[in-house]
Amino acid sequence: MHPLQQLVLLCSVICGVAVGSDASAQDRAAAAKFYRVVDGKADARTYNGYRRYHAGCNHCHGADGLGSTFASSLVDRLPGVESFRRVVRDGQRNGASVMKGFADDPNFAPYMDDIYAYLQARADGALGRGRPGRLEP
Incomplete structure (x- = not known):
């Protein structure tokens, strides 16, 4: 795998983790709401x-x-x-x-x-x- 491909893959993984953690934070906040x-x-x-x-x-x-x-x-x-x-x-x-x-x-x-x-x-x-x-x- 070329260094550029590795960089693109790494960026994709990091972005995916960031988006996933933001969504789970929103899910936790919504679950804490009774209304x-x-x-x-x-x-x-x-x-x-x-x-x-x-x-x-x-x-x-x-x-x-x-x-x-x-x-x-x-x-x-x-x-x-x-x-x-x-x-x-x-x-x-x-x-x-x-x-x-x-x-x-x-x-x-x-x-x-x-x-x-x-x-x-x-x-x-x-x-x-x-x-x-x-x-x-």
């Missing part, structure tokens, strides 16, 4: 999270997760999913601020990941304020 939003329309899980959030969480955490005078914004500082589940399940006390746990509430406990999907989409800017449209299955 799917296309053209402002949310998948069923995220849409249900919107509904569940506005059925109870918004009373303290504000419209669309923006926070209030006594509860933090969940859009500006969304915790990781495990911390989110723990706080929703067990509650949290932070100085004078107290959030009760919802482990036994059938309206919220089974839907923690749905609510997280909605808040993650809001935090990432994938969804704006207000009721999202729904993606067709």
